[in-house]
Amino acid sequence: MALVTTTKGEMDESLLEKREGFVDNDNEYTTWLEYWHEGELVHRSAHVGLKKSVSSAVEAASFN
């Protein structure tokens, strides 16, 4: 019996409707997990895997 943290407290997973999904693009790989109870969203978690750097180009100027 797995317990899930929800807006209504800890609930048995068997009482909940589970929905999962993911997003995969150049910027991220994201998974999300939702639990619904009687038509109400009671839990949503998300895990974002960042793929891209933020980078800055640096340069030494020449004497012209």
Next chain:
Amino acid sequence: MANTQAMTTSFMGELMTATHNFGTAPVRATGATDAFKAALYLASATMNASTTAYTAVNEVSGTGYSAGGVAVTFATPPTATNSSATAGVAFVTPSASITYTTVTLTTAFDAVLIYNSTQSDKAVSVHTFGSQTITAGTFTLTMPANTTSTALIRLATT
């Protein structure tokens, strides 16, 4: 042999550890690594390259989330690697995922600001992702590999 005009790669790495000072240096009590934090921002915010410091304006709010966000761990110091006589990369990546545990954030957010909480909350970088909400759950940002091409924060000459 010939000389080659270049920004030295060692300099870029040393910028990341505050070795050089061309202006007014911040006052440091020790030479220890600064503390960094990560704050989440609403999709309606305008965090970008012009952001200079952490702000509570348009930061997410909700159950379990503390203003200012959570600590970011940099256990691995910056690395500086030459790729040629004229090019190199200095890079650094947080050594652990950034995790917001058991939060409820009902207004959509899509950005995280990494900032230096030791140095007056000065901004480091903004990272965006697909818009999210969290309900009685956990939000985790997993870091890319700490390499010359994928590290989260990179300074590069080409």
